Amino acid sequence: MKSVEVVATTVEEAIEQALIQLNTNELDVEIEVLEEPKKALFGFFGGKEAKVRVTKRMNIEEIAKDFILKLLGTMDVEVKLSVKLKQNNLYIDMDGPEMAILIGRRGQTLDSLQYLVSLVVNKDREDYIRVILDTENYRQKRKDTLERLAFKLAKRAKKINKSITLEPMNPYERRIIHSALQNNKFVTTKSEGEEPFRKVVIVVNK
DSSP: OOEEEEEESSHHHHHHHHHHHHTOOGGGEEEEEEEOOBOOBTTTBSOBOEEEEEEEOOOHHHHHHHHHHHHHHHTTOOOEEEEEEETTEEEEEEESTTHHHHHOGGGHHHHHHHHHHHHHHTTTOSSOOEEEEEETTHHHHHHHHHHHHHHHHHHHHHHHTSOEEOOOOOHHHHHHHHHHHTTOSSEEEEEESOTTSOEEEEEEOO
């Protein structure tokens, strides 16, 4: 966070000068009065000007970007970020030469990074910000893959007239399976087990 210290005749004047230097307004800063002004004795001795420290708060996009760059910097991973806040959704797209490392096996590393970013941006917030972290369009590709898998296994379950249990998935991926088959008249879906081993079961309708 960027901060400046300003000395002026009054606290108000010092704050005003600091806001001009930071090119911001009073709602987006933290103000600390370091020294109160003191009038000179008999107009000659012991006078003191006001001194304030004004710190500009980072917005949600800056907080997320700063955290990711510092974290990946410790891993020597080069990345460029595109960060956009739309309503209460924070979309973050990463681009770089080593994105496979950040995706991990079936997106587990990407999900872990997303979780950490969510913790950081939602710290001390009353309104929850949903973080969607992506790279190389992995989220959409994974969604397409899971939907194809859901349709394929639903068809198979109907053919053999037997329930099929999928491998453990995170809540986001389970929702994709449930959503893909919610209008299928031949099967229904349910989740069984405890996290992180909870699975989707495709059940043939009787």
